[in-house]
Amino acid sequence: MPVAPASPSAPEPPPAQSSVRSRWLERAPLLAAAAALLAIAWPMLHGRFYLINDLGGQNLPYAHFYYQCLHHGDNFLWCPTSYNGYYLHGEGQVGMLHPLHLLLYRLLPFTLAFNFFCLLPYPLLLFGWYRLLGRYLDSREARGFGALAMMLPSFFLLHLIHTNMITVLAHLPWLLWCVDLLLREPDPRRRRRAGFGLVLLTGSQLLLGHPQAVWMSCLAEGAYALLVVGASPAGTRPWRQLIALGLWKALGLATGAVQLLPTLAMLADSKRHVVDEAFRLSGSLHPANLLQLWAPYLFKHRVVTGAYPSLPHEFGLYSGMGIAVLAVWGALRYRRLRYPRGLLPAILLAGFAGLWLMLGAYGGLYTGLSLLPPFSLTRVPARFMVFFQLAVGLLAACGVVDLASRRGRAGAALPRVFWWTLAVPVLSLLTPLLLTRWPAWPLAALPLRLVGPLLAISAWGLVYLAARGHRLALALLALHIACDMTGYGMTFYYRAPVATLAEFRDSLARSAPPIPGRIRSAYAPFQLLGLPLTEGCAALEPRRHQPPASYNAASLVGTHWVGQTPLDRLPAPGSTWFPVPDPMPRARLVTQTQLVPRDSDMSTLISTLDIAHTALVYLPLALPPSAPGSANCTVDRPGYIDVTTSAPAAQLLVLTESYHPGWRLSIDGAPAASVCVYGNQLGCVVPGGTHAVRFRFAPADLRHGAIVSAAALLLACLWRLWPTPRAEP
Numbered sequence: 044m045p046v047a048p049a050s051p052s053a054p055e056p057p058p059a060q061s062s063v064r065s066r067w068l069e070r071a072p073l074l075a076a077a078a079a080l081l082a083i084a085w086p087m088l089h090g091r092f093y094l095i096n097d098l099g100g101q102n103l104p105y106a107h108f109y110y111q112c113l114h115h116g117d118n119f120l121w122c123p124t125s126y127n128g129y130y131l132h133g134e135g136q137v138g139m140l141h142p143l144h145l146l147l148y149r150l151l152p153f154t155l156a157f158n159f160f161c162l163l164p165y166p167l168l169l170f171g172w173y174r175l176l177g178r179y180l181d182s183r184e185a186r187g188f189g190a191l192a193m194m195l196p197s198f199f200l201l202h203l204i205h206t207n208m209i210t211v212l213a214h215l216p217w218l219l220w221c222v223d224l225l226l227r228e229p230d231p232r233r234r235r236r237a238g239f240g241l242v243l244l245t246g247s248q249l250l251l252g253h254p255q256a257v258w259m260s261c262l263a264e265g266a267y268a269l270l271v272v273g274a275s276p277a278g279t280r281p282w283r284q285l286i287a288l289g290l291w292k293a294l295g296l297a298t299g300a301v302q303l304l305p306t307l308a309m310l311a312d313s314k315r316h317v318v319d320e321a322f323r324l325s326g327s328l329h330p331a332n333l334l335q336l337w338a339p340y341l342f343k344h345r346v347v348t349g350a351y352p353s354l355p356h357e358f359g360l361y362s363g364m365g366i367a368v369l370a371v372w373g374a375l376r377y378r379r380l381r382y383p384r385g386l387l388p389a390i391l392l393a394g395f396a397g398l399w400l401m402l403g404a405y406g407g408l409y410t411g412l413s414l415l416p417p418f419s420l421t422r423v424p425a426r427f428m429v430f431f432q433l434a435v436g437l438l439a440a441c442g443v444v445d446l447a448s449r450r451g452r453a454g455a456a457l458p459r460v461f462w463w464t465l466a467v468p469v470l471s472l473l474t475p476l477l478l479t480r481w482p483a484w485p486l487a488a489l490p491l492r493l494v495g496p497l498l499a500i501s502a503w504g505l506v507y508l509a510a511r512g513h514r515l516a517l518a519l520l521a522l523h524i525a526c527d528m529t530g531y532g533m534t535f536y537y538r539a540p541v542a543t544l545a546e547f548r549d550s551l552a553r554s555a556p557p558i559p560g561r562i563r564s565a566y567a568p569f570q571l572l573g574l575p576l577t578e579g580c581a582a583l584e585p586r587r588h589q590p591p592a593s594y595n596a597a598s599l600v601g602t603h604w605v606g607q608t609p610l611d612r613l614p615a616p617g618s619t620w621f622p623v624p625d626p627m628p629r630a631r632l633v634t635q636t637q638l639v640p641r642d643s644d645m646s647t648l649i650s651t652l653d654i655a656h657t658a659l660v661y662l663p664l665a666l667p668p669s670a671p672g673s674a675n676c677t678v679d680r681p682g683y684i685d686v687t688t689s690a691p692a693a694q695l696l697v698l699t700e701s702y703h704p705g706w707r708l709s710i711d712g713a714p715a716a717s718v719c720v721y722g723n724q725l726g727c728v729v730p731g732g733t734h735a736v737r738f739r740f741a742p743a744d745l746r747h748g749a750i751v752s753a754a755a756l757l758l759a760c761l762w763r764l765w766p767t768p769r770a771e772p
Contacts, residue, residue, distance in 0.1 A: 068184065068450070068514065068515075068517070068518050069183040069184045069187065070183075070187065071184070071187070071517065071518035071521045071522070072184065072187030072188045072190065072191040072521040073169070073173070073187050073190070073191075074521075075191060075521040075522045075524065075525035076165075076169050076187075076190065076191045076194055076195070076525060078522070078525055079194075079195055079525040079526075079528065079529045080162070080165050080166065080169075082529045082533065083162065083165070083203075083529065083532070083533065084158070084162050086541040087158035087161070087162065090154050090543050091541040091542055091543055092154070092157070092158065092541060092542060092543070092544070092547065093161075093203065093204075093536050093539070093541055094539050094540060094541065094542060094547065095204060095535075095536055095538060095539035096204040096356065096539075097204045097205060097580075098161075098203070098204045098206070099539070099547070099568060100566065100567055100568060100580060101136075101567050101580045101581075102136075102157075102204075102206060102207075103157065103547075103568065103571075104567045104568050104569075104570045104571050105122070105131065105136070105137050105567065105570075106137060106148070106153075106157050107153060107157075107544075107570075107571060108122055108124065108131070108570060108681075109131075109137050109139055109144075109148060110148045110153045110156065110157075112681055113145070113148050113149050114149075115680075117680050117681040117682060117683070118680075118681050118682025118683060118739075118740055119131070119132070119139055119681065119682075120132040120133075120139070120682060120740055120742070120745065121681055121682040121703075121705075121740040122681065123575060123679075123681050123700065124570040124573075124574070124575040124576060125567065125570070125575075125576055125578075125579030125580075125581070126576070126577070126578065126579040126581075126584075126585055126588050126701055127561075127575070127576075127577055127588075127600045127601075127699060127700060127701045127723075127724075128700040128701035128703070128725075129579055129581065129585070129701065130305070130309060130703055130705065130740075130742065131581075132302075132305055132745070133305035133306055133308060133309035133583070133742070133744070134252075134306070134309055134581045134582060134583045135252030135253070135254070135302055135305070135306045135309075135582075135583075136207050136252050136253065136581070136582060137207075137252065138207055138250055138251040138252045138302075140250055140301055140302060141247065141250040141251055142250075143160075143247075144160070147159060147160060153544070154543070154544060160206065160210070161203060161206045163210060163213070164199065164206070164209045164210045164212075164213035165194055165199070165213075167210070167213035167214070167217070168190070168193060168194040168199065168213045168216065169190045169191070169194045170190070171190075171213065171214075171215070171216030171217045171220070172186075172189055172190040172193045172194070172216045172436075173186050173187065173189075173190040174216065174217075174220055175216045175217075175219055175220045175223070176189045176190065176437075176440060178220070178223055178227075179386065180440060180441075180444060182443065182444050182447050182448075184443055184447045184517060185440045185441070185443040185444040185447060186440065187521070188369070188439060188440050188443040188517075188521065189436055189437060189439065189440025189443075191521060191524060191525065192362065192363070192366045192369075192435070192436030192439045192440065192524070193216075193432070193433050193436040193437075195363065195524070195525065195528040195529070195532075196361075196362045196363070196366075196429075196432035196433075196435075196436065196528070197335075197359035197360060197361045197362065197432070197528070197531065197532070198359070198426075198428055198429045198432050199212075199429075200359075200528060200529075200531065200532030200535075201356040201357075201359045201532060201535060202356065203532075203536065204356060205253070207251050207252055207253045207256075208253040208255070208256045208426075209256075210251055211248045211251050211253045211256035211257055211260065212256050212259065212260060212429060214244050214247060214248050214260065215260050215263055215264075217240070217244055218241060218244050218245070218260060218264055219263070219264065219267050220237075221237040221238070221240045221241040221244065222237075222241065222264055222267055222268050222271070222288060223267075223271065224236075224237035225237045225238055225241070225284055225287065225288050225291070226268060226271045226272065226281045226284050226285065226288065227271060227281070231767045232767055234284065234287070235762065235763050235765075235767060236763070238287065238288070238291035238759075238762070238763070239291075239759055239760075239762075239763040241288075241291045241292060241295055242291055242294045242295040242298055242755075242756075242759040243295070243298070244295070245257075245292060245295025245296060245298065245299065246295050246296075246298030246299045246752070246755075246756070247299075248260060248299070249296065249298070249299025249300075249302050249303050250299055250301070250302045252302055252306065254303075254306060254417070254420075254421075255417075255421045255426070258417050258421070259426070259427065259429065259430075261292075263430065264292070266393065268285060268288055270389045272285055291759075294755045294758060294759045294762075295755075295759075297751055297752065297754070297755030298752050298755045298756050298759065299752065300747075300748040300749075300751035300752045300755070301745065301748040301749045301751075301752040302748065303748065304744045304745075304747055304748035304751070305742065305744045305745055305748060306583075307744075308742070308744040309583045310420065310583060312585065312586055312587075313583035313584055313585060313586055314583075314584045314585075314586050315420065315582070315583055315584070316586065318419070318420070318422075320410075320413065322422055323413040323418070323419060323421070323422055324403050324404040324409070324410065324413060324422070324424065325350075325351055325422045325423065326351055326354055326357050326403065326422050326423030326424060326425050326426075327349070327401075327402060327403025327404040327405055327406075327409070327424050327425060328358055328360070328401045328402050328403060328405070328424070328425040328428065329347040329348070329349040329358070329405065330402065330405050331347040331484060332346055332347050332358050332360050333360065334474060335359070335360040335361045336360060336361065336362070336367060337364075337367060337467055337470045337471040337474065337495065337499060338470075338471055338474045338475055338492070338495045339361040339494075339495050339498075339531060340487055340491045340492055340494045340495050341474060341475055341478070341486060341487060341492055341495065342484055342485065342486060342487060343484075343485040343486060343487050344485070345359065345487075345535075346358035346359055346360075347484050354423065354425075356535070357423050357425045357426065358425055359531075359535075360428055360431075360432075361528075361531060362432050362435050362436070362528075363502075363524045363527045363528045363531075364467065364471070364495070364498040364499045364501075364502040364503075364523075364527060365439075365502040365505070365506075365520050365521075365523050365524040365527065366435060366436060366439045366524060367435070367467050367499075367502075368464050368467050368468075368499075368502050368503050368506045369438070369439035369440075369442040369443060369446075369506065369520075370435045370436075370438035370439045370442060371438075371442075371463065371464045371466065371467060372442035372445070372446070372461070372464050372506060372510075373438040373439060373440070373441035373442030373443075373444075373445070374387075374391075374438050374441075374442075375460040375461075375463055375464070376441075376442065376445045376458070376460065377441070379445065379458075380441060380444055380445055386441075387441070390434050390437045390438055390441075391434070393430050393431075393433070393434045394430070394431050394434030394435065394438075396427075396430060397427050397428060397429065397430025397431030397432075397433075397434060398428075398431045400412075400424055400427035400430070401424055401425045401426070401427040401428040401431060402424070403424035403425065404424075409424045443517065446506070446509040446510060446516075446517060447517065449509065449510060449511075449512045450509075450512060450513075450514055450517070451512060451514060452512035457507075457510055457511065461507075461510055464503060464506060465503065467499050467502075467503060468496065468499035468500045468502075468503045471495050471496045471498075471499035471500075472496040472499070472500075475489070475492035475493060475495065475496070498523075498527055501523065502520065502523055502524075502527075505517075505519055505520040505523060506520065544571075547568070547571070548571055548572060551568055551569060551571060551572055552572060554619075555569065555572055555574065556574075556603070556604040556606075556620040557620070558603070559572075559573065559574060559603075560574070560602075560603025560604055560626070561574070561575045561576070561577060561600070561601050561602050561603050561604075561626070561699075562574050562575075562576060562577070562602065562603065562604045562605070562606055562620075563576075563577045563578065563590070563591055563597055563602050563604070563605045563606060564576050564577070564578060564606045565578035565579060565580055566580075566606075567579060567580040577590065577591055577597070577600055577602055578590060585701070585723070587701075587702070587719075587722055587723040588701070588723055589645060589646055589722070589723065591605075592646050592650070593646075593649070593650040594623055594624065595649055595650050595651075595652070595654060596646060596649045596650060597623045597626075598623050598624065598625055598626045598627055598654065599627055599649060599654050599699075599721060599724075600627070600699050600724070601626050601627050601628070601629060601699035602623045602626055603622065603623055603626050604620045604621065604622060604623065605620070605621045605623060606619065606620055606621075625655075627654065627655075627697075627699060628674075628699075629676045629679065629698065629699055630674040630675070630676045630686045630696065630697070630698050630699075631671075631674050631696075631697055632671055632672040632673065632674050632688060632690055632694040632695065632696055632697075632729070633656065633657065633658045633671070633694060633695045633697055634656065634666055634668065634669055634670075634671055634694055634695075635656055635657045635658070635666070636657065636658050636659075636660045636663075636664050636666060636695060637652075637657055637658070637659050637660070638660060638661070638662075638663055639659050639660070639661065640661075641661050643659075643722075645659065645721060645722040645723075649721060654721075656671070658695055658697055658720050658721065658726070659720065659721050659722065660695075660718060660719070660720055661719060662718070664695060664718070664728055665693075666692075666693055666694060666695060666728070667692045667693060668692075669690065669691045669692035669694065669731075670691055671690075671694070672688060672689050672690025672691065672694055672731075673688070673689050673690075674686055674687070674688045674689075674696055675687045675688075682739065682740035683738070683739060683740075684698065684700065684737075684738040685735065685736070685737050685738070686698075686735075686736045686738075687733070687734070687735055687736075688729045688733070688734050688736060689732070689733045689734075690729065690731050690732070691731055692731040693728055693729065693730050693731055694728070694729060694731075695718065695720070695726055695727075695728055695729075696726055696727050696728070696729050696736060697720050697721075697724060697725075697726045698724060698725045698726060698738075699724065700724070700725045700738075701723055701724065701725065702717070702719040702720070702723055702724055702725045702726075703725075703740070703742070704717075704742070704743075705740055705741060705742025705743065705744075705745075706725060706738055706739070706740055707738075707739045707740070707741050708727055708736060708737060708738045708739070709736070709737050710727075710729060710730070710734050710735070710736050711734050711735055715727055715728075715736075716728075725738070
């Protein structure tokens with residue numbers, strides 16, 4: 044059978060086909076990121092919630108309270124079901140006045156709105172870093188890898204439980220992009236657009252309500268601005284634009300005053316206003332956690348918590364084996380790559396600074412910084428690991444620039460420095476074998492410890508193939524990174540069950556008191572059952588709040604049940620909830636007062652006081668002797684309380700609601716003054732006869748903040764719209 048002669052040279056693929064294939068390969072990191080996001084969202088798409096740690100214990104119940112208030116027309120600023128009443132907007136972590144929150148929770152079902160907000164940071168990070176890296180890297184594939192690396196490090200995966208914090212930090216790439224445009228863009232109109240974007244993004248961060256994350260973002264923006272100015276040629280450094288940047292940033296901070304001023308007022312009235320060194324340094328990253336970089340499953344609980352076993356999610360340092368190998372490759376090949384001036388030293392400096400800060404008490408630097416505000420008001424220095432992980436991601440993107448240039452050159456020679464990347468799989472393999480016994484830290488079982496080396500070897504193999512010019516190697520490496528980090532994060536979140544809201548409520552009902560009423564508990568999810576709590580879960584715990592230490596104190600605030608342990612009585616056999624005898628009604632009239640100094644130990648005084656007839660006050664009140672009158676609470680909604688009183692003479696009206704200077708009250712329509720009773724309860728003096736007393740929560744700091752925010756936004760709009768020529772003179 045005749046054989047057709049062979050063609051002298053194989054025809055090249057059509058340009059269109061090659062172009063399509065190249066585009067798909069360039070998009071591989073973004074597709075891998077989409078697959079990772081789908082894996083994270085999978086339970087949410089089925090109407091379920093992640094419930095581990097603060098997600099179920101704080102974020103979910105407070106968000107549900109916010110949702111209910113929006114739909115019932117209540118005042119969501121004040122939450123009556125925590126701490127006997129709590130200024131929830133001032134605490135800030137719900138982000139109640141953020142326009143996106145108002146829109147989502149008003150228009151969407153609760154499950155969809157809450158889960159959407161939990162997932163929002165990840166696409167913001169992905170596309171934000173992709174856009175910013177486009178200012179420096181021509182390779183789309185390198186930008187995609189950088190965005191993937193900075194969307195899926197352990198910091199952002201494990202801090203899904205602090206969804207407002209990672210959402211604040213998800214603004215960072217967009218803020219840096221605006222800073223870059225402000226300092227490097229020659230067109231003044233584009234600079235003004237960037238400045239206005241900086242204002243809106245900064246205001247958005249503050250309205251989300253995590254001041255520590257906003258502070259970290261400001262540090263990164265300031266460092267980046269100095270980098271851009273320093274890298275500019277002498278004589279062309281944009282000092283004028285740097286001043287404009289400072290003014291735009293100041294307007295952005297002022298735009299968030301509607302949240303910032305209430306938070307500062309809450310801080311001044313909270314127990315966190317004055318903290319000791321142990322608190323400021325709590326959450327320092329133990330140096331042993333550096334082993335996670337190449338041995339993520341070495342320890343029994345993945346991390347070494349040191350003295351802070353309740354914070355395992357704060358110490359996850361792992362960024363992925365593929366990212367680790369790419370970062371080493373990018374650092375070693377810096378001489379052959381055309382980095383922008385000063386980029387590599389800046390990346391290394393940012394990584395070193397993040398490493399030093401996250402060590403906290405173990406590094407020494409943070410010990411001195413913690414004496415200065417705002418460092419002195421925060422804790423968990425391990426959170427500065429975000430700078431370290433972002434630096435590693437940037438190095439990985441730079442490494443992909445070189446590897447992508449080798450695609451299609453099958454069998455390309457390997458540079459000598461490549462073999463230094465073997466350090467990652469070698470360390471990953473030797474570490475779990477050498478540390479078979481280590482008394483200081485519990486190690487995981489040997490099979491689990493070997494997962495890290497398998498990931499390292501496979502990642503290094505894909506980098507090897509990419510360095511030899513194989514076309515699909517980088518695409519497979521992107522998928523490897525996505526699977527590696529998604530598995531790392533999701534196995535953490537599935538330690539607690541995922542459930543629908545109805546299933547979660549059912550599980551709560553099985554452990555709730557037999558009869559509804561106010562309970563002494565700090566477990567916020569009980570609010571989902573309509574149970575008000577004497578305690579709460581918040582970053583800014585009220586300074587005046589004292590947990591009821593006796594049944595007398597519990598009765599004073601209307602507590603019906605004490606959970607788990609009795610206070611001063613023997614428990615009922617086989618019971619986990621202990622009834623409080625004679626809890627005080629929601630509103631009552633008292634005829635006798637006892638004047639006490641402001642620094643009195645209220646817990647001791649209340650434990651022996653006749654609380655039914657005598658009230659402790661800080662100011663003298665002239666109450667004539669008379670028989671106790673009656674008080675009937677007719678309206679009792681968040682931020683709205685109406686009481687009808689009837690008494691033969693002037694008496695003191697006492698509510699079981701917490702005192703706050705933001706309460707405004709009127710008696711028969713005439714303004715009246717509130718009184719702090721028992722150190723932390725709301726009251727007022729009512730005259731004799733029948734009267735209607737109205738309490739409305741309207742704090743002055745919110746009003747002042749709204750005025751500042753509106754003025755700042757107006758100034759930003761005027762500056763943005765002011766006529767400007769297109770080109771510099």
